[in-house]
Structures are given as structure tokens and as C-alpha cells.
Amino acid sequence: MASKYDGLARIIIQNVGGKSNVISLTHCITRLRFKLKDESKANTEILKNTDGIVTVMKSGGQYQVVIGNHVPDVYEVVCKIGGFGEEPQEADGEKPQKRQKLFSALIDTISGVFQPILGVFCATGLIKGILAILTFTGVLTAESGTYQLLYAVADGFFYYLPVILGYTASKKFGLNPFTGIALGCALVYPKVVALTSKDVMEVLFAGTMFESNIYATFMKIPVIMPKSGYPSSVVPIILAVYVASKIEKFWKRVIPDVIKNFLVPTLTLMVAAPLTFVVVGPLANSIAAVIGYLTQAAYNASPVLEGAIVGAFWQVLVIFGLHWGLVPVYIMNLKTQGFDSFMQPYFAASFAQTAVVAAVMLKTKDKNLKSLCIPATISGIFGVTEPAIYGISLPKKKPFIISCVAASIGGAIIGAGNVKKYMSGALGIFGFPTFINPANNDTSSIPWVTAGVVVASLIAFAACFIIYRDEETKKVSEVLPARKPGKFNLVSPVKGNTVALDQVEDTAFASGILGTGIAVMPEEGIVYAPADGTITALFPTGHAIGMVTEDGAEIVIHVGLDTVNLNGKGFTPLTEAGSQVKKGQELLKFDMDLIQAAGYSILTPVVISNPNTFSDIIPTDADHVNPGETLITVI
Template sequence: MAYEPAQEIVDAVGGPDNIASLTHCATRLRFQLKDGDKADKNTAEKIPGVLGAVPQSGDRFQVVIGGGVQNVYNEIMALPVMAGVGTGGGAAASGGGGAGESDADIKARERAKGPRGTNAWLDTLFEFLSDSFRPILGALLGASLFITFMALAATLGWIPAWNSPGVELPPSWAFVNLMWKCVFIFLPLMVAYNASQKIGADPWVGFAIMAVVMLPGFTDLGKTQDAVQTTFLGSDITTVQVFGMPLTIFDYSSQVFPPLLMAAVLGLVYKGLRKIIPENIQLIFVPFLAMLIMIPLTAFLIGPIGVYAGAALANLLSSINNFSPFIFAIVIPLAYPFMVPLGLHWPINAIMLLNIQTLGYDFIQGPMGAWNFACFGATAGVLVLAWREKDKQMRQTATGALAAGLLGGISEPSLYGIHLRYKRIYPRMLVGCLTGGLIIGIGSLILGLPNGITTQAFVFTSLLTIPAFNPIGLYAIAVLGAFVVAMVLVMISGYKNPADAEPALAGATTATEDARIAGGAADEAASVSNVAGGEELLPGAGAGAAGAAGGAAAGAAAGSATALATKGEGEATDVGALIQVASPLDGTAVGLDTVPDPVFAGGVMGPGVAVEPTGDTVYAPGAGTVVAAQPTGHAFGLQLDNGVEVLIHVGIDTVNLKGEGFDVKVKNGDRVETGTPLVTFDRAVIEKAGYPLITPVIVLNGDAFDTVDPVKLGPVSHGEPLLNIQKKA
């Protein structure tokens, strides 16, 4: 994606002056705006590469990008107009129905089912929690794989029980053990930094405040002669008198609730100090006074409250699990499919970490694995069907989502890219969740496991982390059962909604919509709906290709499907007949793989050929109807009488010229014959702008035919045969 779409996104949210901060997650740009009413959802969704837009309460606005969100974020932040805009959330600045829904429609629909999105304070709370953890998920994932390796080594007998009290590991293995401990021991500092930044305070001040209670000298205070051992709420605690007040000594390693509470209060303190301290001396005195207030407050009050509050929540869930591990094992995997779209799963992550800190193990991640693998199984079912149907776009989408799931334990690409778009998937996935939960619940009863499946580390539930769960055998059977059941049910029933299963041109619409999700084709197909309505495509790499593709599909679905259904008589449309499409240009025919655009070169939009033009006019390659004639003149979609849907894309990225150098001769709905001029172009204008003139000629509905092959490569004149297309026998 070039700078133009980055600028378009900034403009769509109200311009740089309306952006208070920008963050991103794995798939979404997350804007904190000064005035949320200035953001235009419809405009944002028309930008090439944007999968959807989600207005939120509290002047927040999300733009769904997909896997390339980091690149888009970097391009936005590199814009000169973005100088001085904060990255208010932590990750370098971040971020599901039927197939026709945008990601924004999906998210809005799912969000409407829960409390988020309707209560600003609740939305703020969950955004605060999620943005406090999201930037460190990579470090947590890396640490979880080290933990899994240690667990596997202990299972194979290479090392003793590495996490048992008093166990001493050989120096080499002790060093490996430090590779994951570094993340979890200092987790409070990472959370304090992210949470402070999210709340609008200096993140390094928040880091420093939390660091005080993690110093070895702080814990050493509990070893002095003045230290007193007492019992509070059934727990043994150590206190020491400091300035005549009791200071509770805790080991804050791996704690997450104390830094969250500290940051929340720090944000209020910062806001108050900025109001009363003159601006010209704020740099000096705001951090100093904030630390002067917050360090004692955290050590004496906020820290202990955070420890006890977290312990209370953890004990509540532990009590439920202890009361009936069977019920718990079923409820968790069935609840997660609804919690994740609402963003309600973030607080559970904090409780998992706290369980490990206080109990030495966690009992939530095991049942959660049943949900994750049911999710991945449903994606695998879609992938199998996409291979059968030769659906390249969905195949690409499902492959990426499945890889992210099985190797990384990340469910969002599957959830938002596929499952919430197709209503038939979710019920079948829930059966997989139930299957995995039942296996865990029944297995725990048979094996006499009082806490069900447990893990002694915070890990992402993927194939790579299976050895971290105990017992491994039961967990592996449960996640396999969840995966297989969901996959088989999706394969048996199909995943497309009835409206998506319509043949011919309705299928083309689905294909172009799926192309929006596929990473390699995202820039191409984001403007499909624009073309169908006759709107001008927005700038973007190859955006015209997708626009014409969508126009061919949508326009034909609206008006040409009936006409196609009546075709079939005559030599050109007999089953098995050879159809020829003429060249629309004078020039040299070359293979698609020579086109300097990966979407065309990779055949994402369909099979065809390209022409290096020697003339300056594009002609109709056959008799038919113009269903997409862009005012910019760079792309045309035609529905030919012989059933072939053709996209002619004049040059690469020429949409950026916004019509300069193009003289369009036709409009949407015009009837054309072979050789009818479509557009003339000024070669000098295009070449001066630096855009390649090579023109792809694409058969959008190539899957409807047995073969689509060039007649020959080399010199060709307009009107001469360019493509041989064999009808299916």
C-alpha cells in the first residue's frame, strides 16, 4: 500500500488534527479521536486495503486492515501531517454474517449483542485492559514456546521437574529457563508502561513507579528485624513499619492487577497536575510530583489492593472449577466464541496469569483450547471446500488463518476473516467446542482430576504448546476432537449461506469479496461496491482491477444474470465449444507473470494475458455490455455475449492519474461490438508519471471454463484472437 491510501485513511477519520492517538493490534488500526462524529465510516470502507470500519463510543474509531496492519500503520505515521500525533496505546500504534458484510458490519452486529459499544465507560475499560496487554502478546507468545520446550524436556526425562520447588537445573538448562522467566517476572513493568501510555500519562513514569516495589531492596525490607508476620483474610503476610505506617511486602513478580490499578490512578494524577502546574515547567514538576504521590500510594495502598482484588477474582473462578470441573470444562469453550468478538476475553488473560502466580497452575487455558481448536477446525473445513471449489481467494484466506491458528494460537484471522461472515459456520463450530469440553469434563472425572486440565505457564493454545498441558494425552484428545468435529461438520454442510451459493455471477461477487480479505489481494478488491454503484475508485495499488472485477460481478448480478441464463444456443456457447476473445489493443502479448503487480501476476483476479501497447486506443474485445466503465479511464469490465467476463486494466496504478490523459468513449450499460473504442490514452502523460503501460486482460469468471490460454505471445493487433477459452464439457 502506498502513501495515498494512508492519507485517505487519515482524511476519513477527520484529518490529522482530529487524531489524539493511534495504536494497532494484529488486524486493526485503533484511532482515539478528538471528535468521533468527524470520522466517516462509509468513506473509510471504500479505501483500498480497508476491510471495514468500526465507530465506537468514547470517540474511538477502528479501521480493519488485516495482516498488513503494521505496514499501513508505519505508512500513516510516516506522513508529514502526522508529525506530533501520539501512539497512545502501545504497539507501534494499532488496531465479523454473510459474505456480503464488511468487517465493520460484523463487528457492529456482534458488539450490539453485548454491553460494549453501548456504554462508553465499559468500552473504555475494556480498551484499557486490551491495550495494556496487546503490545506484549508477542513477548508472551515467545515465552510460552520456551515454557513448552521446558515442559517437553521434563516429560522426556532430559531434565528434572523444572518448575518444582527446590529443583536445581544444570547451568545450561537454567539459562534456558531464564528465557521465559524474563518476560513473566518483569510483566508488571511491561503492563505498567502500556497502561500508563493508554491512560495518557508518561509511560516511563508509570514504569518507574511500578519498578520501586519490584526492587530486591523492597522485598528485603520484609527480612529485617522490624518485619512482622501476620495473617490477613486467611493469608500469611509480612509487614514492616515505614514512617509509622504498616507497609505490606509482596512479591509483585508476574502480578498484573497492581500495575493496572496504579496506571488508572496515575492518569488522574497526571491530568490534575497538568491543570494546576504552568505549562512551561510541566516537564520538570509533573513527573516529579506524580512519582512523589504515586510511589508511596502504590507501595502502601494500590499494590496490596491489586494483589487482593486479583486473588479474589481468581479464587472465585477457582471455586467454580473446584465445585464442578465438568461444568467448567463445558462452559468455557462455549462462552469464548461469544466473548472474543465482544472483546470480553481480555480480563480472563489477567486471571490466567494470576492463577499461575498464586496457585502455581491455571485451569482456564485447557478448556479454552477446545474453543481455539474448534475454531481452527472450522477454518480447515473451509479450506478443504475452497480447494474443491478452486476458490483461490478463500483458499488464500483460510490458509493464512489456519497457519496463524495452529502455529500461533491466534483465532482472530479465522473469526473475522471467515466465521462471522458465514452464518452456517458458527453452529457447527460450537458443536466442536462442546465436543472438546465434554472430552475434558468426562476425562477429568474418569482420571480423578480435581482441577481438570491444567498448565503451569501462560501459553497460547496452539499445536506447539500442547506439551505444556497436564495431562497431555487428555488435552491432545480433546483439542483433536474439537478440531475434527468442527472441520467435518463444515465440510458436510458447506459454509456458504444460501445466497452465496448462487451460481455464475453471484459466485463472482463472493470471489471478489473474499479477495478483499486475502492479504495479497486486499488492495485490489476493497472498492468492489464502489464500481457497482458507478462511483470512482479511490487511489491504490491496482485498485482499478478489483473495482472492475467487482463491477463485473455486481453489475451482472443486478442486470445480466437473466440474459446469461438465456444464452446457450449457437456455436459460441455450446458445451465444450472453443470461445475466442480478441485483443483490445495493438501491441505485444506477454504472460501475466511479467506484470509488475503481484495480484495480476499471481492470477488472483483470474487467468488471462497482458498486452504491452504500441497504440493509444483500447477497443472492445467482443460483443457485449459495458458493466464497469471507470470515469478515470483506467479499467473496464465487460460482460460478453459468449458468457465471458473480461477485465481490461490499462496500465498499473494509473488510477492515481484520476483521469488525466484518458478520454473515455463509453459508459456503464452501453452496448459494444468487437472493435468499439472504449478509451484513448495519452502515452506521454502516463509514462511521465512513471506508471507502466502494460495492460492485463483478465477473465474474471475463469473457473467457469476448462481452460483459458493465450492464442500466442508476441505481436498482436486489436481484433485479432488473443485468448482461447474452452467451455466445460
């Protein structure tokens, strides 16, 4: 059954340069996010003026078509009509024309991996915040069944994050998504996590910053893991999927087609899984160890300096999972001293992050962005900032940078006060009681930590509120004038006998999924412009033309059925995409005899692909038409 978004989907695919111009397609809460080979092929002006599209933006190497809250429905139809599958669309020998800068590419990768789960990310964070309120006020206890079941949903999502990211990262890197899920499952498999609770087999680099415990070996190669294992981690699975995507492509090239279905994933997992545990994981651990050592050295030199560093980079470390380099020192201090001062400057970071998102929420005029900021702000107040980071501040860059600077200032204040934390656990606003000494009710740390949080929040909010601007696109001249009430005619682009569209031996055209119109059996091999307008697409094979008329009709003229298989043979384009044409102007010549001799029909459907934007579309009832005679009347 045709969807109400079929016409819109066709326009989008046509005006991003066609399927062949699309490397990959994902969507977030409000936008279709294309990676295009050549953005110059996209008809941005036409897309902006299309009903159903809010606007078009280009950011972080992505071509973003803003749809609104119903974007998942549009995405599904675009994928169906465009034939976009699990893997990025990539023509042989073709590469994206523009290489992204490292920082933009990094953000694009992280954002692309997290975008599909942002809605649920916000939801689980919000549930955690609600549970924190209910336990703080005594409505629930952490031991109650109600709390445990709800917490299982909220915390379970974070715990099994590597499994979820295994899927989304696979979509990003073009790996079989179930192979990515399998790698994520391996990272959080209970027996693997339990290895860290067993006796240490050996200690490597004892007494150095790289001191590591070996809990198992793989073919006599040490397996080094963080003490908490890989649950809730981010970077290891993303790196693992990236490596696996390269391995999979190799196996696809060398393994015969008849056994690819089961042998490619088998060999990919057998190589990628061990690499994940013996290379990717230890690499992340080593980087974390260096960070921990340097931070400890900074703290010994000056708590204020260390506070500024931790505050500034805490969110960055969390994104890459490198904060685990600081956690061991924190835990050791709690056990040996009964408190920790080393890591506490991080406390200002979550409030600074929440403050910039609150500023964006108040400043933006984008209703869809505002609706995303609300739950992210609420969950951030309770210490769960991942939705804010991955969904809002990081993709927009400036808010994220502002939050880091503000957190650095707040962290320096906390460091200056030698703030002490006496217990682990609560986050966000419920974390303040953890700075009270339970032995003697000493609250001397509270004023300092409060000052750090307040200063960081105020600076972050004020700076972001002043600096933030909604993304703007260049103002361009209107391609389409305002429609006037009444009707207009489209003349026949070819000479020949008419055929009702539902009689065309092509399901896509006959079902109306590609638009409303009529077909003509040509008597001469020339295609003329059916109206004044702009050529929006001229397929490289020459077999199909897309144009938008001055009255706003999106027209597709498809010469023959399945003639794309001729790869341009027999077709001679006389215009190009982007050209302004006049009614009756010759657009294309085609060799009818050659096409028919090759076994293809020359029946030519002419359809309007945005029929829902008009009151009615009436094909001619004439049995024969000449170029210049009315073929379709549009009301």
C-alpha cells in the same frame, strides 16, 4: 527524505476526518486503529477504494484501516505527517460522541494495551514451545547454557511484562510513557519481589477469606502483595497507569510551565507508586481471595460444578490476574497431600483456546489474520495462550466466548474424574505427565484429563469453525469508477499566475511530501472545483479543501500559507464535506486583502496527494491561468 507512503498517509489522515477528529492512533500487526471523535466524519468509501488500503472495519469502538504487514511503516509516516505524538489528540471541551458499552470498552482497553507487543508475544511463546520440545526429546537439558539463554528471552519477556505494559498502557491512557515504565519497574524491582520471602510482619483477617500477610508498610499503611509478587502480572500495572494518567493531568494543570518538565513526573510517581502498592494491589488481592473462597466452596459441594466454573472462567481470571486466588489452594494441596484436584479443570482451557484459534486460522480468508493465528496456535499447543487470547480471540469476542463454554464442559469432565495432578511445571501437551503419580506410576487420571481436553477442543473447534465469519463491512456503491487508460485534465481552481511547487515557501509543499502539483498566486478570492468529484474534507477554518475526482485523483487545495492560524477569518465555504461537485462550481470565497493584511501569503498550492497511483503528473507550463483552463494533466 519523502517516504513512498506519504501520499497514502495524507489520504488516510484527510479521510478519517483530519487530525482534529483523531483521539488516538495505534497499530497492530495489520491495521491502523483509530479512536475517532465522530466516525461520521470519516470517508469510509473513499478509504476502501484507495490503493494501499485493504479494507476499513469498525469494531470495539475503533475505526480500523487495514493496511497489511507493512503497517508499521505506514503508521510511522501517518504519525509524522499528522503530528500525532505520545498523547491522545483531544481538543478542548470535545469528547467522543459515542460512549462504548462497558464490555466493549474493557476489551478495547485490554486489546489496545497488548496490540503493540503481539508479534513479540507470539515469538516468545513460540520459543517456549520449542524449548519444551527440545527438553522433552532430550536434545537439551534445562540446565544447559543454550536452554538458559533462550529461556531468558522467552520467560524474561513474561517476567517483566509489567514494565512493557507500563509503556503500552501509557500510550493508551495518555500518560508519559516513561512514567508508566517507571511504575512497571517498581512492581518487579528485585527488592520489592524479595519482600514476600521475608518473615511476615503481621497477618490481617486471620482465618477469613481475606487473610493477608503484611511484608512491609508505607507510612504505617500495610502493603499487601501476592505471595509471588507482581512479575508477569497484568491488571495491577494497567490500573496503576490509568490512575497515574489522571494524576498527571492534574499536575499539568496546576504546575507552572517553567518547571513542568521534571516536577510533573516527580509528583505523579510519588503519588501513583504508593497508591499502586497500598490500594491497587490489595484490591486485586481481595478480589482474588473472594474468587478462591467461592471456588473452594463449589468444589466442596460438587467437583463437577467446580470443574465447570473453573474451566469457564479460568481464561478470564488469567486476563485480570485473579487466578492467583486459586493458586494458594493448589500449592497447599501439593505440599500437604502430594497432589491437587482443586485447580485441575483449568487444564482444558488452554486447549479450548488453541482450538478456536486453529478454527479461525482455517476459516479466515484474511491472509494477515491467518499469519497471526499460526504462531499463536503453535505456542498454544505448548500451553502459552496469551498471544491467542490477546491477539485473536478476545478482540473478536465470539471465539473467546466459545472457548470458555467448551472449557467449562471439559472442566466438568475433569472434575467428575477427580483428576489429580502430582507436580507443577509443564504446560500444554507436556503437562500430561504431571498427572501420573510418580510414587506408583498410577495413570488413572490420564483418561479423564484426556477426555476433558479432547471434548473441550472438539467442541471449541467445531463451534468456532461453524460460527466464525470474517468481519464484513456494508456493501456500498462504488465512489470511484474503474480507471481507464489515457489521461485527464484538472482545470485551475483559481485565477492567477503560476508558481512551481518547489518555489513555495513552505517545506511540506516544496519538498513534495504533501503531493505533486503546482501553486497559483490568486488574482480573485474565489476557488472553483477543478473537476467533477466529491468533497472529502473542508477544514473548519475554511483554508483548505480536499476532494477526490471521478478519475480517482486526490486533490488538496490550500489557500494561502499558514492561514490556518486565522481560524476561519476571511474564509466563506460554499460547500461541505461529502458534497458532489461539478467542474467550475464555486467552492470557497476568501478575502485576499484581509489575509494579506494579517501578514499571510495567499499563494495557493494545488496538489495531487496520491501521485503514485498514476503514471505521470504534468503541471502546466503557462505563466497565467484562468478558472477552467488546464492546470495539471494526469496520465
